[in-house]
Amino acid sequence: MTNKTKEKKPTRRDFLYITTAVFGATGAAAVAWPLIDQLNPDASVSALSSVETDISSIPEGGSLKIAWRGKPVFIRRRTKEEIEIAEKEDNENLPDPQNDADRVKNKEWLVVVGVCTHLGCIPIADKGDFGGWFCPCHGSHYDISGRIRKGPAPTNLEVPPYEFVNENIIKIG
Numbered sequence: 001m002t003n004k005t006k007e008k009k010p011t012r013r014d015f016l017y018i019t020t021a022v023f024g025a026t027g028a029a030a031v032a033w034p035l036i037d038q039l040n041p042d043a044s045v046s047a048l049s050s051v052e053t054d055i056s057s058i059p060e061g062g063s064l065k066i067a068w069r070g071k072p073v074f075i076r077r078r079t080k081e082e083i084e085i086a087e088k089e090d091n092e093n094l095p096d097p098q099n100d101a102d103r104v105k106n107k108e109w110l111v112v113v114g115v116c117t118h119l120g121c122i123p124i125a126d127k128g129d130f131g132g133w134f135c136p137c138h139g140s141h142y143d144i145s146g147r148i149r150k151g152p153a154p155t156n157l158e159v160p161p162y163e164f165v166n167e168n169i170i171k172i173g
């Protein structure tokens with residue numbers, strides 16, 4: 001007897017088994033979907049992923065550090081002189097070229113994620129060779145626009161999504 005002669009034609013019972021299996025799988029998916037869907041963040045959780053902060057008490061030249069999605073965010077109220085320097089230095093030989101105007105919505109306010117783009121340390125304000133931030137971990141210097149100027153960090157400090165709700169309130173995220 002060859003293998004071919006052993007093969008059976010599908011019977012009505014086989015058809016029933018297959019049909020039951022398909023409907024069973026569909027039913028399992030239908031039950032699983034609401035459970036999976038519940039794991040997605042709902043609107044209230046998404047709302048928590050943004051933070052509103054009152055910036056009215058930050059003086060010129062001052063800054064505020066807030067937490068957003070587990071990361072520090074630096075909000076800096078720049079002086080006129082700092083803005084002029086940041087714009088003038090657009091023409092410097094920048095490791096990650098970006099104009100200051102492309103990094104701010106309002107020249108007076110710089111908003112950046114306070115995480116060094118090298119290996120993730122938190123840079124220190126008003127330190128370093130370029131008047132912005134200095135990362136002590138491996139010596140990265142950022143300017144007053146948060147652009148990397150010297151050291152191993154490959155890119156500028158990230159600008160998070162943000163908007164001004166009004167002249168006193170900024171919303172990050």
Ligand code: FES
Nearest residue numbers: 116118119135138
């Ligand atoms: S983590 Fe900032 S320089 Fe290395």
